[in-house]
Amino acid sequence: MRVGVVNFPGTLDNRDVIRALNIAELTPVEIWHQERNLEKIDALILPGGKSYGDYLRPGALAKTAPIMAAVIEKAKSGLPILGIGNGFQILLEAGLLAGGLAINHNQQFIRRDAEVIVANNNTAWTSRFDRDESIVLPTRNTHGAFTAEAKTLERIEAEGLVALRYENPIGKQSDIAGVSNAKGNVVGLMPHPEFAVEPGFGPDTKDRMRSGVDGLRFFTSLLLNN
């Protein structure tokens, strides 16, 4: 299974996503933002980072990259697409997911190993989890406060589009850590599954330091869809 990994100027986590895909026994394919073709790709990941220096708003300029027309077209035809961190922001800006990500309430970069609940296991990227399963994923961001107008939030909740929730949201921020589209093929996550795929290099868990590998199942979920 060939999984495209899109690189924009300022993308940072592409190599970590490639490593995770290799561990999951999937085939990573690097895709440059100036390409326009997504043929022979079975799934797509937009990694985290600071595309275009986070200028204007995180993800706002990346949505104008040449590759994005193909990304939007493929999203509509049902291709599994995962955006992580800045990749999530790009999917929101491109209108493929509902809502927005605002700056953290303390205006600071926050890095922590977060306990999250899989609120929806009926998506292309979460099918290996039990519903309401509690997992641990590293999170690190500055613009991580999921924010939307009341009517958008109501729709997201009513349609069951929340994919992940923080068990302990920071301050008054929303507990939404990830959302999907209605079809479930497009998912955006603020926490980083690609940093929780190998024992010894993952987040701390209750059992042992750095032992967390819950992130791996986001990638291996792809294999269940076929």
Added chain:
Amino acid sequence: MAKIIVNVMPKPVLLDPQGKAISQALERTGNFDFNDVRVGKTLELTVTGDANESVRARAEEVARELFINQELEYISSITIEEN
């Protein structure tokens, strides 16, 4: 050459921690005539041809598509500034 000035403001749903910090600074310095500060941004677009109503409308379209995230921000004004 004329410029189009686009002003963007955060919607009430956005916490705007920067504005909040500035409000607190006003309070600290004894400025009690004001109690809420919101910080937006201004974009200046230099117009290549004539500035007219259709260019202004085009600027508004561009602003909606690119300059703002409609979930979080709104365009508070768009004006033409002749030089």
